[in-house]
Structures are given as C-alpha cells and as structure tokens.
Amino acid sequence: xxxxxxxxxxxxxxxxxxxxxxxxxxxxxxxxxxxxxxxxxxxxxxxxxxxxxxxxxxxxxxxxxxxxxxxxxxxxxxxxxxxxxxxxxxxxxxxxxxxxxxxxxxxxxxxxxxxxxxxxxxxxxxxxxxxxxxxxxxxxxxxxxxxxxxxxxxxxxxxxxxxxxxxxxxxxxxxxxxxxxxxxxxxxxxxxxxxxxxxxxxxxxxxxxxxxxxxxxxxxxxxxxxxxxxxxxxxxxxxxxxxxxxxxxxxxxxxxxxxxxxxxxxxxxxxxxxxxxxxxxxxxxxxxxxxxxxxxxxxxxxxxxxxxxxxxxxxxxxxxxxxxxxxxxxxxxxxxxxxxxxxxxxxxxxxxxxxxxxxxxxxxxxxxxxxxxxxxx
Amino acid sequence: xxxxxxxxxxxxxxxxxxxxxxxxxxxxxxxxxxxxxxxxxxxxxxxxxxxxxxxxxxxxxxxxxxxxxxxxxxxxxxxxxxxxxxxxxxxxxxx
Numbered sequence: 405x406x407x408x409x410x411x412x413x414x415x416x417x418x419x420x421x422x423x424x425x426x427x428x429x430x431x432x433x434x435x436x437x438x439x440x441x442x443x444x445x446x447x448x449x450x451x452x453x454x455x456x457x458x459x460x461x462x463x464x465x466x467x468x469x470x471x472x473x474x475x476x477x478x479x480x481x482x483x484x485x486x487x488x489x490x491x492x493x494x495x496x497x498x499x500x501x502x503x504x505x506x507x508x509x510x511x512x513x514x515x516x517x518x519x520x521x522x523x524x525x526x527x528x529x530x531x532x533x534x535x536x537x538x539x540x541x542x543x544x545x546x547x548x549x550x551x552x553x554x555x556x557x558x559x560x561x562x563x564x565x566x567x568x569x570x571x572x573x574x575x576x577x578x579x580x581x582x583x584x585x586x587x588x589x590x591x592x593x594x595x596x597x598x599x600x601x602x603x604x605x606x607x608x609x610x611x612x613x614x615x616x617x618x619x620x621x622x623x624x625x626x627x628x629x630x631x632x633x634x635x636x637x638x639x640x641x642x643x644x645x646x647x648x649x650x651x652x653x654x655x656x657x658x659x660x661x662x663x664x665x666x667x668x669x670x671x672x673x674x675x676x677x678x679x680x681x682x683x684x685x686x687x688x689x690x691x692x693x694x695x696x697x698x699x700x701x702x703x704x705x706x707x708x709x710x711x712x713x714x715x716x717x718x719x720x721x722x723x724x725x726x727x728x729x730x731x732x733x734x735x736x737x738x739x740x741x742x743x744x745x746x747x748x749x750x751x752x753x754x755x756x757x758x759x760x761x762x763x764x765x766x767x768x769x770x771x772x773x774x775x776x777x778x779x780x781x
Numbered sequence: 782x783x784x785x786x787x788x789x790x791x792x793x794x795x796x797x798x799x800x801x802x803x804x805x806x807x808x809x810x811x812x813x814x815x816x817x818x819x820x821x822x823x824x825x826x827x828x829x830x831x832x833x834x835x836x837x838x839x840x841x842x843x844x845x846x847x848x849x850x851x852x853x854x855x856x857x858x859x860x861x862x863x864x865x866x867x868x869x870x871x872x873x874x875x876x
C-alpha cells in the first residue's frame with residue numbers, strides 16, 4: 405500500500421541533517437596552522453545567547469538531528485551550558501570540537517548529565533609537550549591531556565584529532581602508542597595542516613613537503629595495519645595514501661572508471677549539512693565561510709537550504725567533469741579522481757568549482773612525491 | 782491494549798521527512814534512528830493521542846491505495862514495535 409499523494413521526488417533532504425555551529429570567535433590559543441583565524445570565518449564577534457537559543461528552535465522545527473559546536477574554541481563561551489541546554493531542549497544531540505585546554509571537572513560533569521553528547525574531539529599533535537606545543541603554545545599538551553582524562557572520567561565519548569605537520573612527522577609512532585596504548589582510546593583520526601587561515605602565513609614552517617607526505621603516508625599505513633584500523637582519516641596523508649593507491653591500481657589495471665569519480669564529486673557536505681559563523685551568517689561549510697547564504701533568525705533556514713543559488717551551484721559541482729579543466733588536461737587519473745575539497749581549491753585558487761591542487765596525485769608525483777608500498781611492513 | 786487505547790508519540794522523537802516521502806524517526810535521547818516508509822510516515826502523523834488504532838486504520842483506508850484486509854493487524858504490530866523501541870506510548874485512559 406502507499407499514500408495516494410506522493411511528493412515530487414527530489415533527491416535532496418528537506419532540511420540539513422546536521423549543522424556546524426561556530427559558536428564563538430574566541431580562542432585561548434593561536435596555533436600556527438589554525439584554519440580559523442584570518443579566514444572568512446574570523447568575524448571578530450560573537451552572537452548573544454538569545455540569538456543562538458532562538459535559532460535552535462528553528463533547527464528543531466527543521467528536524468535537524470546534530471549540532472557540531474566549534475569555533476575557534478567552544479569552551480571559551482561563558483554561556484556554553486545555556487547553549488547546550490537549548491540544544492537538548494530542541495531535541496538535538498551534539499559534538500564539540502576543542503583544543504581541550506579549558507575543560508573542567510564541573511563542565512565535563514554537566515556534559516555527561518545531558519545524555520546527548522555524542523563526543524568531544526580534542527586536538528593532540530604530539531606524544532610529548534615539546535612536540536605538541538611546537539605549534540600550539542607552551543603548556544598546552546599537559547592541559548589537553550588533562551582535559552581528555554577529565555572527559556573520560558565522566559564517561560564521555562572522547563575522540564582525538566592529530567594534525568600532521570613538520571614538527572610531529574617523526575613522532576607518529578609515539579603518538580599512536582600514547583593514544584591507543586597508554587590512554588587507551590578506541591581510535592583516533594588524522595589530517596594535516598592545510599593551506600587555510602593562519603597556515604597560509606606559516607606554510608613553510610608547518611606544511612608537509614612531497615617527501616614529508618610520502619613519509620607520513622608510509623608511516624600511517626603501517627600504523628593503521630599495526631593497530632587494526634584504529635587510526636582513520638577523511639583528509640591528510642592517511643586518506644591520501646588510501647585514495648591514491650586505489651587510483652594508481654585502477655590506472656595500472658586500465659579500468660575504464662571508478663564509480664562516482666571523474667567529476668567534482670569530492671564533497672557531499674552541501675547535500676546534508678549547513679554551517680553558521682560566529683556572527684550568525686549561514687554558510688555552506690565552516691571552511692567556506694566566504695559564501696554567505698543568509699543570517700539566522702532573519703532568513704528562513706528551509707528556504708536557504710532548498711533555494712539558495714550558491715548552494716545549488718555547490719551541489720551541481722558534482723556534474724562538472726574533471727576533463728573540462730585545463731589543470732587536468734592529459735591526466736591519466738581523471739576517471740578515478742574526485743577533485744577533492746572545494747574549500748581548499750578556494751583558498752589556493754580563489755575558485756570552489758575547481759579540483760584542489762593540493763589533492764592532485766599527478767602534481768604530487770611531478771613535484772617528486774612517491775606513493776608508499778601498500779604492503780610494506 | 783484495549784481497543785479504546787490511543788497511541789501517542791514520544792515527544793523527544795523527531796520525525797525527519799526526507800525526499801520521496803520516506804522519513805527517519807530520530808530519538809534524540811538515545812541517538813537511535815529508524816527508517817519509515819511513506820505509509821509509516823502517514824501512520825506516525827496519526828499518533829496524536831486522539832485516535833484509536835481502528836480509527837487510524839480507517840484514515841489509512843481513506844488516504845492510501847491498496848490497503849489489505851489484514852491492515853489492522855499489521856498496524857497493531859507496527860505500533861507495538863514503536864512502543865517497544867520507546868518511540869511511542871499510549872495516552873493515559875480516564876476512568
């Protein structure tokens with residue numbers, strides 16, 4: 405049986421399933437590769453509590469399921485508990501992305517008491533204070549590790565993100581041992597310092613060279629096997645190693661194409677998520693804070709989601725063949741490539757609807773990069 | 782449950798209608814999500830504490846095509862599943 409009236413089939417959710425909320429522009433740290441400061445998301449102001457609380461009611465009406473609280477540093481907000489209570493009241497669950505240095509026993513106790521916290525992600529970049537603090541500032545390793553300990557004591561799900569850069573490249577094995585064996589986390593994720601925000605001004609000091617990337621890929625693949633896939637990644641060297649090895653294998657086997665590849669399909673974010681900057685401006689993604697779609701409590705979220713031309717443009721990028729780009733001309737990897745992250749394409753080239761040069765396998769190889777041996781011990 | 786029982790949704794559960802009239806029931810208290818087909822969505826919207834199961838079956842017959850004879854039994858099973866998952870309950874009966 406079926407209802408007599410069926411809505412016209414549109415392959416888009418009615419409303420975003422989750423929202424990334426930059427609830428504050430404040431942070432107690434200035435990490436040298438921070439993607440926030442000096443980016444379009446660095447808006448120099450925070451919204452009053454009431455504005456967020458009013459917006460959460462709209463998120464409830466839109467049946468949004470998850471809010472990912474980030475900033476800058478979410479724990480800088482003195483009204484964080486009020487905001488979280490608003491999220492809970494409006495039938496959402498939440499995650500928090502944090503540097504971990506401001507977490508108190510009292511706050512962790514509160515988070516646990518909500519029964520709605522799906523996780524707190526803490527950034528750890530080294531196995532020792534010297535390595536972690538190289539980009540994050542003195543004393544912050546001890547503070548962040550203490551934050552993890554407090555959260556775990558309250559039974560909260562803690563995840564760790566390791567951002568790989570020049571200072572911790574040779575510490576990956578010890579980081580894995582610290583997090584997976586000593587701390588006993590079920591897993592952790594990795595990425596790498598990307599050409600965004602402050603990293604653009606400190607690229608020489610922090611970003612990986614092609615040879616560094618090779619070393620990181622090789623090490624992470626080995627650790628990934630050693631720890632039974634307890635290290636994961638959606639970006640950075642581990643993700644690149646897995647994707648690039650798959651692409652190279654497809655090329656060698658002369659496969660016609662790989663499903664979902666060959667066009668700008670590298671980002672599905674605009675199909676399921678939206679984001680809000682600290683000043684209340686709605687954007688497609690925190691990393692694409694320059695694309696302003698409207699303002700909370702002024703513009704209708706459902707209307708923005710369904711009809712904003714910029715969102716439509718981003719959603720339609722998946723139909724743009726990589727072969728249309730001069731950048732990709734003559735590349736053997738086109739049928740196996742997704743063009744990767746539009747935000748990174750924008751910060752490097754000023755254009756979202758372009759393959760990201762940073763994720764280009766051909767470019768990486770031309771610049772002296774090597775692919776790791778998939779089976780190396 | 783007696784025939785006069787009137788099912789009602791758990792107020793913490795969110796109905797997320799997706800494309801093609803399918804939906805997700807999201808229990809914000811547990812984080813669990815359950816898929817609903819278009820008929821399930823129709824039924825969920827009838828759980829307002831004012832209708833008995835028999836009345837909901839009548840609504841189904843009026844608004845859906847191809848409703849089978851045994852629909853009432855299926856509906857009772859479906860609502861019982863919702864109750865067991867904590868997604869719905871019954872309006873308190875007045876004596």
